[in-house]
Amino acid sequence: MTVKDSGGLDWSADIPVRRREPWLALHTKMKEPIRAGALDAGKMPALQIPKDAAAIILVRPDTDPTNPEIFWARRSTKLAFLGGFYAFPGGQREPSDIEAPVRHCNDPETAAMISCGARELFEEVGVLLARGAQTLTIGQRASLLDDLESKRLAWPELLNLYGLHLDASDFTFVGRWVTPPFAPRRFDTWFFLADCPAKQQPRITEDSELESGEWIRAGDAYERWQRSEVIAVPPVLHALKTLAAGLTADLVERFLSVPQARREPTRRIEFYPNYICFPVRTPTKPPATHTNCYLVYTSREILVIDPGSPYEDEQLALADCVDDLISQGRTVREIILTHVHPDHVAGVDGLNEHFTQKHGAAVPVAAHRLTAESLKNQVSVNRFVEDDEVLKLNGEPAIRLRALYTPGHARGHFCFYDERTGALISGDNIVGFGSVLIDPPEGNMREYLDSLRTMRLLPNLSVLFGGHGPAVANPYEKIDEYISHRLQREELILAAVREGTSSPREIVERVYTDVSPKAHAMAARAVLAHLEKLEAEGLVLQTSEDAYRATGAAV
Numbered sequence: 001m002t003v004k005d006s007g008g009l010d011w012s013a014d015i016p017v018r019r020r021e022p023w024l025a026l027h028t029k030m031k032e033p034i035r036a037g038a039l040d041a042g043k044m045p046a047l048q049i050p051k052d053a054a055a056i057i058l059v060r061p062d063t064d065p066t067n068p069e070i071f072w073a074r075r076s077t078k079l080a081f082l083g084g085f086y087a088f089p090g091g092q093r094e095p096s097d098i099e100a101p102v103r104h105c106n107d108p109e110t111a112a113m114i115s116c117g118a119r120e121l122f123e124e125v126g127v128l129l130a131r132g133a134q135t136l137t138i139g140q141r142a143s144l145l146d147d148l149e150s151k152r153l154a155w156p157e158l159l160n161l162y163g164l165h166l167d168a169s170d171f172t173f174v175g176r177w178v179t180p181p182f183a184p185r186r187f188d189t190w191f192f193l194a195d196c197p198a199k200q201q202p203r204i205t206e207d208s209e210l211e212s213g214e215w216i217r218a219g220d221a222y223e224r225w226q227r228s229e230v231i232a233v234p235p236v237l238h239a240l241k242t243l244a245a246g247l248t249a250d251l252v253e254r255f256l257s258v259p260q261a262r263r264e265p266t267r268r269i270e271f272y273p274n275y276i277c278f279p280v281r282t283p284t285k286p287p288a289t290h291t292n293c294y295l296v297y298t299s300r301e302i303l304v305i306d307p308g309s310p311y312e313d314e315q316l317a318l319a320d321c322v323d324d325l326i327s328q329g330r331t332v333r334e335i336i337l338t339h340v341h342p343d344h345v346a347g348v349d350g351l352n353e354h355f356t357q358k359h360g361a362a363v364p365v366a367a368h369r370l371t372a373e374s375l376k377n378q379v380s381v382n383r384f385v386e387d388d389e390v391l392k393l394n395g396e397p398a399i400r401l402r403a404l405y406t407p408g409h410a411r412g413h414f415c416f417y418d419e420r421t422g423a424l425i426s427g428d429n430i431v432g433f434g435s436v437l438i439d440p441p442e443g444n445m446r447e448y449l450d451s452l453r454t455m456r457l458l459p460n461l462s463v464l465f466g467g468h469g470p471a472v473a474n475p476y477e478k479i480d481e482y483i484s485h486r487l488q489r490e491e492l493i494l495a496a497v498r499e500g501t502s503s504p505r506e507i508v509e510r511v512y513t514d515v516s517p518k519a520h521a522m523a524a525r526a527v528l529a530h531l532e533k534l535e536a537e538g539l540v541l542q543t544s545e546d547a548y549r550a551t552g553a554a555v
């Protein structure tokens, strides 16, 4: 499927039929939505089925076993999915992987995943982990790689033709991790540890999705994450932390000691230290199925941002995670709302009920004045957050979050910027996948583009933590992409009006040819937002309730 993470209304294009996760059926108990009609609580969001994938953690030959060197790589910042993240070479299984010769392995599925990992490793960094490959010259390996990448030879054929085979004993299984259900692409990834053959050097290949790679001591890599210098997904962090304790006899046991390494869904994701992303299931806009709640914490305090699930089981799971932080001696300072939308605020009361019952008191809720006004009689807001206000958390590390008033998607929208690390909690202004709806009158395209430009001007931005989907580790590229996507749409809309197309519905049919007709009603809202902007700029004029024409001056 193609889920475009641009700023347009591409969100329902090309979405294949998905089946529900079996575990979802167990959790159908839900609370009444907080605003009648605003949430379609009876409709469960469908989730992506994880695809098989494998990754290889390459260990350097003759490395120091107390703090081994491993090969890690940065994913290209041009990639829509997890661009800029640090990862191990790997990728998705291909149908022919199962046909590759793998010795000393009785289980065909394991053999296929070993084959997948070995193939991806060869394709991405040129290391051929096959028995018999030690006799090949560098030139021969390069020509094999060329055969594979140009698809002259399939992977199993290539191994057979050169008399090579894979041996399961060269690959140590160290866990299977499933991408949390908040991502547009989900993988069930098998991780293997393997020694790099002494005569081979990993090098990022031309066709790779990786942009750079290096040998690094696992402990040093983990420290770089602790200093918020790199961003990585939970299994990569777990691997670094586990390997940093040395290549001990119980290494595999330590790798598999967390339930997430045995396919249990990861709930608590710490892309950056002290920022927990906790996706909760919400009746949000497709293709999203979850809204990210963020727990920002120091040694003493916790901020809860956007507890958005109306479902009781999800509220309990979130409360468990917060309780865990509380049990280590912290207190919850405030619940903060980025904006008014139900999928960001529906869990506030549930969480506060929990705090009252378990800890004796509710936690104050803070939001923009306009958000508070819109939520009157639904969620009581105790304090208004002001533009440019700095929220200083007590304890270590020193976390200061600057509130940035960034309306456009919603009137009282805030982003929160951590100047020290460059992290920006971007609410629904930028999301990890799917697109942002600008729906008047709550939405305003002029203000939205101004807000994006304000965000673009922030110095030192390192990561965006959006309201949906994974973190964005290429923030400037992403913001530029959002702005240019909107402006391109707007140009087409203006051209359509100039040629006589007058109503938002007709404009959608002309301009949104890349979007499924099912999404046309939503697209019409975005067109209206663009028309309002163009009218404010004097380029179009509204002639009746549903009609616009271009102004004479601009024609």
Ligand SMILES: [Zn+2]
Pocket (backbone or CB within 6 Å): 339, 341, 409, 410, 428
């Ligand atoms: Zn929203």
